[in-house]
Amino acid sequence: MQATLPPGPRLPSLLQTIGWWNRPTVYVERLRARYGPRFTMRLLGQLPAVILSDPDDLREVFMAPPDVLHPGEGARILAPIVGPHSLILLDEAPHLEQRKLMLPAFHGERMQRLTGLMTELTDRELDSWPIDEPVALHERLQQLTMEIILRAVFGLDEGARLNSLRDRLTSILSFGDSPLSLLPPAQRLLAGRGRFGRFEEDKAQVDSELFALMADRRREGGERDDVLAMLLAAEHDDGSPMSDEEIRDELVTALVAGHETTASSLAFAFEQLARRPEVLERLAxxxxxxxxxxxxxxxxxxxxxxxxxxxxxxxxVKQEVTIGGWTYPPNVVLIASAALVHHDPKIYPEPHAFRPERFLDTKPGTYTWIPFGGGRRRCIGASFALLEMRIVLRAAAERFTVSAAGPPPRPRRRMITITPGDGALVRLGRRERPAARAAVQDHALNV
Structure with missing residues (x-):
């Protein structure tokens, strides 16, 4: 066994942070090429972080007992945005109990009941997209995923409250665009000033609006299909209801976890489809x-x-743990790198090529395909996100042809996510509906 941490770059933490922020994928790939499938990084204001990309290491991390590794504490930089009761930030028994309350809202029949609303909002958004001119789709997809979450998760109806919350929440999410916003020292030093002060004002207004929404929904009663309705009816193991603060934090968590991530995934999908027209034709x-x-x-x-x-x-790491032959002491952060395992040529030949055929006859591996994490911490909103992506891509394939409107962009970081550097700049063309399909749709509209 080895008691020291795996080797890694010796650059000052500021330079490592700049590389990690500005070239998030390329930087870690270079480090893996030099140091192997596990290496140590030291980022500004953070504990030492060991980046792992060996699937066996990932399995051990995902299967580790909840009192040995604490994902919640590992994600504390998100606390100012999602709040202390967020499922993302909880560990051990509190996490398990809160997950049990949340899980039914994002699976099975409840998800299927949201299909109609998602389809309606998708059709409305795609109908507004310009044809035969360059258009950056990322921002438009952000608007769509925001609208879907505000309607399907928050349960908001069209009106002033929806408009107000949309504006305030958009401002809150933009807070994470700067790396300083996610560093605890900067948060403490700049609290109440500049963009930090505006963030605190927006958050206070969002809290007020959401608490008023909860009160209104309790007075109204009745049954609804949105996630808020389920949270208002949920009970802890002791029979007590979720507090307003708990519900607020879980609603914001759903937005943070599902808005930017799904919008960026869809943006990357259009970026790839613009350069692989045969894939889009098959989807159509x-x-x-x-x-x-x-x-x-x-x-x-x-x-x-x-x-x-x-x-x-x-x-x-809360208790000393051995993973992949290395013994890690407390106060070290272990990070399973999706970017590295997904681009490992030993797992995926030609890893940087876009080849959907990889998954036609092969299911994604539990420890080699981890866009939603893994183990007991796997994202509970995975089904929600996949349903959104199916609806949007199917509708887009029916409506549009897609071509590139510029050179391949370099990915860039936005808060904790990676997005297309050019905003997914493409050119859309109008696709003629097949006659039989058009007839069926027109008949359905006239029934």
């Missing part, structure tokens, strides 16, 4: 059928090639 052909195998394979490949969360939930 399959859209007229009930066969979603190629659509699902395409989504799996997008999430493999461009994982928008390159570092699955960091885990803080």
């Amino acid at each position: 052909a399959d859209a007229a059928t009930d066969d979603d195998r190629y659509l699902d394979a395409t989504i799996n490949e997008v999430l493999r090639l461009r994982p928008v969360l390159p570092n699955a939930e960091p885990r803080l």
Whole structure:
């Protein structure tokens, strides 16, 4: 056994932080080429972080007892945005109990009941996209995923409250664009000043609006299909309801975890489809059928090639643990790197090529495909995100042809996610609907 940490760059922490922020994928790939499948980074204001990319190491991390590794403490930089009761920040028994309360809202029949709303909002958004001119889709996809979450998760109806919360929440999410915003020393030093002060004002207004929404919904009663309705009815193991603060934090968590991530994944999908027209043509052909195998394979490949969360939930070591032959002491952070395992040529030949066929006859591996993390901390919103991606990509394939409007962009970091550097700049063309498909749709509209 080895008691020291794996080797890594000896650059000052400021320079390591700049490389990690500005070249999030290329930087760690270079470090793996030099140091191997596990290496140590030291980022500004953070505990030592060991980046892991060997699937066996990932399995041991995901299967470690909850009192040995704490993902919640490893994600504390998100606390100012998501709040202390967020599922992301909880560990051990509190995490398990809160996860049990949240899980039913994002699975099974409840998800299927949201399909109609997601489809309606998607159709409305795609109908507004310009044709035959360059258009950056990332911002438009952000608007769409924001709208879906505000309607399907927050349960907001059209009106002033929806508009106010949309504006305030958009401002809160933009707070994380700067690396300083996520560093605890900067948060403490600049509290109440400049963009930090505006963030605190927006957050206070959002809290007020959400607490008023909860009060209104309790007075109204009745049954609704949104996630808020489920949280208002949920009970802890002792029979007590979730507090307003708990519900607020989980709603904001759903937004943080599902808004930017899904928008960026869809943006990367359009970026790839613009350069692989034969993939889009097959999606268009399959859209007229009930066969979603190629659509699902395409989504799996997008999430493999461009994982928008390159570092699955960091885990803080609480008790000494041995993983992959290395013994890690407390106060070290272990990070399962989706970016590295997804781009490992030993696992995925030609790892930087976009090939949906990889997943046509092969299911994604538990420890080699981790866009949603893994183990007991796997993202509970995975089904929600995949449903969104299916609906949007199917609708887009039916409507549009897609071509590149510029050179391949370099990915850039936005808060904790990776996005297309050019905003997913493409050119859309109008696709003629197949006659049989058009007739069926027109008949349905006239019934």
